Amino acid sequence: MEKSEKRLLRNRLFYHLDGLAMCGVVPVLEEWGLLERVFRSSGDVDELAAEYRANAGYLNVALRMLCSQGLLEAARAEDKINYRPAVGKTPTDWYRHSSSYATGRVWLEESANDWNTPKTPMTSSATMAMEILMDAWSEMPDEGIMGRVKNHLEGALVSPWLVTLGTIHGTRPLSTWEAHDDAVLKMDASKQEAWGRVLQLLGWDRTEKGAFFLNRSASYGVTTSYTKTFIWARELIFGDGSYLWRTEPGEPEIHIDRTLNVWGSGGAHKAYFTHLDEVVKSIFNAPLDEQPVGICDMGCGNGAMLLHLYEVIKNSTLRGKNLDSHPLELVGADFNQEALVATADHFKQEDVDGHFIWGDIGDPDQLALDLWTHHKIRLGDLMSVRSFLDHNRIFNRPVIDRPEKAVSTGAFAFRGERLKLRNVEQSLKEHFLRWSPYVAEHGLLVVELHTIDPDDAADLQGGMPATAYDATHGFADQYIVEIPVYDAMAAEAGLRIDESCSRTFPAELPATVSIRYFIA
Numbered sequence: 001m002e003k004s005e006k007r008l009l010r011n012r013l014f015y016h017l018d019g020l021a022m023c024g025v026v027p028v029l030e031e032w033g034l035l036e037r038v039f040r041s042s043g044d045v046d047e048l049a050a051e052y053r054a055n056a057g058y059l060n061v062a063l064r065m066l067c068s069q070g071l072l073e074a075a076r077a078e079d080k081i082n083y084r085p086a087v088g089k090t091p092t093d094w095y096r097h098s099s100s101y102a103t104g105r106v107w108l109e110e111s112a113n114d115w116n117t118p119k120t121p122m123t124s125s126a127t128m129a130m131e132i133l134m135d136a137w138s139e140m141p142d143e144g145i146m147g148r149v150k151n152h153l154e155g156a157l158v159s160p161w162l163v164t165l166g167t168i169h170g171t172r173p174l175s176t177w178e179a180h181d182d183a184v185l186k187m188d189a190s191k192q193e194a195w196g197r198v199l200q201l202l203g204w205d206r207t208e209k210g211a212f213f214l215n216r217s218a219s220y221g222v223t224t225s226y227t228k229t230f231i232w233a234r235e236l237i238f239g240d241g242s243y244l245w246r247t248e249p250g251e252p253e254i255h256i257d258r259t260l261n262v263w264g265s266g267g268a269h270k271a272y273f274t275h276l277d278e279v280v281k282s283i284f285n286a287p288l289d290e291q292p293v294g295i296c297d298m299g300c301g302n303g304a305m306l307l308h309l310y311e312v313i314k315n316s317t318l319r320g321k322n323l324d325s326h327p328l329e330l331v332g333a334d335f336n337q338e339a340l341v342a343t344a345d346h347f348k349q350e351d352v353d354g355h356f357i358w359g360d361i362g363d364p365d366q367l368a369l370d371l372w373t374h375h376k377i378r379l380g381d382l383m384s385v386r387s388f389l390d391h392n393r394i395f396n397r398p399v400i401d402r403p404e405k406a407v408s409t410g411a412f413a414f415r416g417e418r419l420k421l422r423n424v425e426q427s428l429k430e431h432f433l434r435w436s437p438y439v440a441e442h443g444l445l446v447v448e449l450h451t452i453d454p455d456d457a458a459d460l461q462g463g464m465p466a467t468a469y470d471a472t473h474g475f476a477d478q479y480i481v482e483i484p485v486y487d488a489m490a491a492e493a494g495l496r497i498d499e500s501c502s503r504t505f506p507a508e509l510p511a512t513v514s515i516r517y518f519i520a
Contacts, residue, residue, distance in 0.1 A: 001208050009212045011462030015148060016155025017223045021471035022069070023104030023156040024230020025062050030098060032238060038063065038072065039095050042084030045418070055241040057413025061474030062237060064411040068467045070458030071095075076409070079420050086458075094145045101149075103129075103136040104156035105231070111160035112227045115260065118164050122190040130194060133157050134201055148461065154202070158213065159224045161195050166217030167263055171304075174214040177206060221264015223465070225257045226472040236475055241416015244476065255476055258338050265388065266304040272387070272447050272505070272515065273308045277316075279445055279501040279517050280309050283383060284317035291319055292442040293381040294329030296371075298361050299389035303343030306332055307350055309385065329377055333359030333367060361386070362393040364435050379438045387447040390431065391473060391480045395419070398426035408485045409453045411474050424479055425489055432493030440520040444495070449473075451480045452510035464512050483514050495520055 029035040034052055037043065045063060049056035063083045066072040071094060075082045110126040133153060140150040166174060168183040184192055196205070204210025229236075232255070235243045244255035252258070284291055297306040310330055314320040319328065332343040332354055340356045347354045355375045359367040368379035395414045406421035413419060435444065449469060457466035473480050481489075483504060487497060501517035 001212070006212070009209065012151055012154075013213065013216060013219060014462050014465040014468075015151035016159065017220070017465035017468035018069075019104065019152025019155030020108070020159055020223050020227065021065060021230060021468045022152050023101045023108055024227070025065060025233045025471065026098055026101040027105045028234045028237060029062060030102075031234070034059075035095075035098065038066075038083055039085055042082055045081045045083060048083075049418075052238065054238050055236065055413070055416030056418040057411075057416050058233075058236045058241065058475060060411040060418050061413060061471065062233070064454055064474070065467050065471055067454035068457035068470060070461065074409075074454065078405075094149065097140075097146060097149060100136050100140070100153065103133045104153050107133045108156055108160075108227055109231055112231060115160050115164045115224070116167065116257075118168055118187040118191060121188045122194055127190075127194065130157070130198075134198070138201070157198065158202070159220045160227075161198060162213065162217040162220045163224045163260060163264070164191075165195075165214065166221065167260065169217075171263070171266060174217055175211075177211065180214055218264050218266070221260055223264075223468045223472060225261035225264060226255070226476065228257070229255045229472065229475050233475065236416070241413075245415060252338075253336075258336055259342075262302045262339055262342050266302045272513065273305060275503050275515050276305075276309065276385075276445060276447070277312050279498075280312050280383075281317055282501070283442070284313045284319040286318075288318065288322060288326050291326070292383040293377065294331065294383070296331040296333060296379060296382040296384050298333045298359060298367070298384065298386040299339075299392070300332030300334050300343045300356075301339055301387075303332055303346040303354075305385070305387055306330055306343070306354070307346060307352060310352060329382065330354040331371065331375070331377065331382060332356045333371075335360055360394075361389050362396055362431065362434075364438050368438060380441055383442040383445065384435070384439050385445040388449050390428075390446065390448055390486075391478045393431065393479070395424075395477065395479065396427055396430065398423055398430055400426065402426035402429075407488070408451075408481050410451045410479070410481055411470065412479050413474060414477055424481065425485060428479070428481065428486070429489040429492050432490050432495055436494055436520045439495075439518065443498075443520070444516075444518040445501075446514075446516045446518065448486060448514050448516070449480050450483050450486060450512050450514060452482060452512060456510040460510070464506075466512065469512060483509060483511055486514065487516070490516070490518055 032052060045060045046056050049059050060081065063072060067074050070086055072083050073086045107129040110129045137150060137153045137157060140146050142150060165180065165183045168186050169179055174180050184195065199205035199210060232243060247254060295309055300306055313328060319326060334340050344356050357370055371377050371379050402422040402425060406425055408421045408425060412424045451470055452466055469480060495518040498517040498519055503515040504511040505513040
């Protein structure tokens with residue numbers, strides 16, 4: 001397959017991810033009449049929230065999604081945000097056909113609990129929902145704005161199938177049709193037949209195009225794991241802003257399928273691991289008495305990154321040649337018990353020893369205390385690493401008011417409340433300040449996710465799944481800020497970037513992923 005064709009298919013994959021979010025949210029705005037209201041005239045987000053008795057924080061997330069699609073634009077002044085139809089850009093065809101997203105939403109509602117039960121038969125309602133969505137997809141043209149909507153609906157259609165097959169297969173990609181066939185045979189006959197119809201409709205069966213998406217099924221895992229959040233958009237925007245957080249401590253999360261999320265994260269994030277290798281090699285090739293005691297991976301997920309770094313150290317560094325005299329302490333910390341279980345199982349499978357401990361990224365003091373109490377390891381003696389976690393912390397209101405004008409263009413909420421941008425920025429700075437004593441000696445290696453300006457996202461349709469990222473994180477009270485904002489808050493907290501060990505993806509800004517090696 002030519003590089004140009006692969007690039008087009010990758011763009012289509014990004015449209016698929018955006019489509020999951022759009023199918024969940026757009027029908028809700030349309031149902032309440034708010035979509036028509038905003039497209040006919042402008043409106044301040046807080047005034048719109050009062051008019052429709054909505055939660056301003058989540059309404060802001062939803063409207064910013066439409067900005068990232070190039071359908072609306074936002075005017076910001078201090079703490080005010082006014083949304084209006086995008087001048088010269090607003091595609092009237094999109095608005096006239098926006099009801100098509102409802103077919104995708106119904107299918108997502110039917111498939112939300114079904115991806116992890118492949119042996120159960122398809123229900124009649126699920127079969128009907130899939131057929132209606134397939135019909136809607138078939139009737140749409142492939143070009144222009146409606147071609148984009150068609151790709152969005154296609155994403156809603158295939159995502160549950162791809163994650164089902166991918167998780168049946170395990171941690172390795174579905175890289176051959178033989179592997180695909182083995183996975184299919186583990187589904188109920190009714191699902192085998194339904195998936196076969198999808199393959200035929202899309203022209204994927206036994207084709208390079210189909211193999212491209214099957215091989216990247218893990219790329220769908222994280223966004224698909226938030227399907228319930230998208231389904232509950234109605235309640236989040238127009239109902240109880242604390243709807244997703246009504247569980248008691250110790251109860252499973254209801255906004256995300258954590259098992260699917262961990263699986264998707266482990267697969268999708270492998271692409272970034274190789275860029276961490278050189279940093280780790282330089283640290284563990286230093287004189288032995290200058291090296292950290294080990295590594296602490298805060299938010300270890302399924303342990304994939306920690307195990308990868310262990311293999312790099314073992315096989316490619318001075319430390320690896322001296323593990324008998326200088327053993328390497330591997331610490332996996334996570335807020336979620338399911339992730340700790342997954343990490344422990346992964347380590348056992350690879351026959352590697354490690355320490356696994358509950359931890360909250362927003363409270364490094366408690367992590368340090370527990371680590372010493374239970375494992376006799378000092379957090380400051382370890383090199384701290386983490387991937388895609390700083391944004392996923394419970395919001396701590398800033399201790400002081402930030403006098404500087406906000407730079408971020410993000411939409412951030414806490415239990416439905418719209419957060420002021422300057423408070424989000426100050427909270428991030430204070431978060432870094434809490435960690436700085438523990439990374440002073442051996443540094444902090446971070447892979448992080450970011451938002452981008454919605455105007456840039458609109459111009460880069462298909463170049464990155466910005467709408468999906470903003471939706472999954474915005475509705476789940478997570479705080480992905482732009483790379484320049486992230487770097488600035490770290491610098492104000494006294495963390496310096498080692499530029500030789502840092503990257504962004506894509507290489508040029510705007511970018512949605514960064515690797516930073518911070519030195520205090």
